[in-house]
Amino acid sequence: MPKFLFKRKYILYITLFFTAIFLMVLAKFNLTYFFISNQVWPEGPEPITSLSLNYVLDMMIGEVYVITFVTAIKVTLDFLEKQKRVTDLEKTQLETELLFLKAQVSPHFFFNTLNNIHSLALEKSDKTPRIIMRLSELMRYLLYETKSQRQSLSNEICCIQNYLDLEKIRHDDLLEVNMSISGDIQDKEIAPILLLTFVENAFKHGVNKNIGVIKIDVDFTVKEDFLYFTITNPLPVITKIENIFEHSSGIGLENVKKRLTLGYNQDDYKLTINNDNKFTVSLKIKVT
Incomplete structure (x- = not known):
C-alpha cells in the first residue's frame, strides 16, 4: 500500500487502508471467538458474541492509532534516508567540481x-x-x-x-x-x-x-x-x-x-x- 501513497494515489490508498483494517478486525474477532474465548470484548461496555458496529469502530480506531504511529516512524526514516542521499550527492558534486577546478x-x-x-x-x-x-x-x-x-x-x-x-x-x-x-x-x-x-x-x-x-x-x-x-x-x-x-x-x-x-x-x-x-x-x- 505505501507505494500508492508515494505515487499520490490518495483515494486508492485510503480505500485500501481502511479495507485492510476492517479485515484485520474481522480476523481478530473470529480468531478470538473460536480459539480463545467467546467473550470477544471483555473490556467493552457489554459482552458480545457477534460482530457489532461498536466493536468494529472501537477496534478500527485502535488499529488506526497504531498504524499511524508506525507510518510516522517509517516516513521519518524515509525522509532521513532521502536527506542523506541528497547530502551525499551534493558532496560528490562538490568533489567533482573541485577536481575540475584543479584541472582548470x-x-x-x-x-x-x-x-x-x-x-x-x-x-x-x-x-x-x-x-x-x-x-x-x-x-x-x-x-x-x-x-x-x-x-x-x-x-x-x-x-x-x-x-x-x-x-x-x-x-x-x-x-x-x-x-x-x-x-x-x-x-x-x-x-x-x-x-x-x-x-x-x-x-x-x-x-x-x-x-x-x-x-x-x-x-x-x-x-x-x-x-x-x-x-x-x-x-x-x-x-x-x-x-x-x-x-x-x-x-x-x-x-x-x-x-x-x-x-x-x-x-x-x-x-x-x-x-x-x-x-x-x-x-x-x-x-x-
Whole structure:
C-alpha cells in the first residue's frame, strides 16, 4: 500500500487502508471467538458474541492509532534516508567540481614554468632552486591538500603566494604584483582553490592578453568572521570592453559560482564582478 501513497494515489490508498483494517478486525474477532474465548470484548461496555458496529469502530480506531504511529516512524526514516542521499550527492558534486577546478589551473602555466626552469638551469641561474621549490609546493597543495571541503585560509594564501612568485619569475620586470593581508587569518577556513581560481583568471585574461608592464593588485582583509578578497587586473587590450565580462568570467569563474552556491549558505558570501576601466573581482565570504 505505501507505494500508492508515494505515487499520490490518495483515494486508492485510503480505500485500501481502511479495507485492510476492517479485515484485520474481522480476523481478530473470529480468531478470538473460536480459539480463545467467546467473550470477544471483555473490556467493552457489554459482552458480545457477534460482530457489532461498536466493536468494529472501537477496534478500527485502535488499529488506526497504531498504524499511524508506525507510518510516522517509517516516513521519518524515509525522509532521513532521502536527506542523506541528497547530502551525499551534493558532496560528490562538490568533489567533482573541485577536481575540475584543479584541472582548470592552466596546464600551459605549468608547461611555461617548466620551460623557464629549463632555461634558468641552462644559464645556471640562482633562481632555479627557488622556482623549483615554489612549483613543488604549489603542486603538492593542489594534489594532496585540497581533498577536504574546507582548507585553512593561511594554506590557501600560501598557495596563491607560490603561484604569484612563479608568475613573477616568468614575466620578470613586466609584472608588478601588490599583495596585502590584514586581519587575523589564523584558524580560518575556506573552500580550497576558491581564491586561486580568481588569481589564475586574472593572469589568463589580464596579463597574458596585454603588453608592457602589467599591474595586479590582490588584497586579503579579515574582519570578524568574514574575508574580504579583492583582485584587480587590467582589461585585455585585444578584447572589446563591451564583451569583457563574457570573455573574462570564463569557465573558471562560472565554476566558482557553482561551488559557492553548493558549498555555502546564501548569506555566507557575496560575489561582485566589475569591469569599469579595470577588471575587479570582490568576494565577501564566511571563513569560520
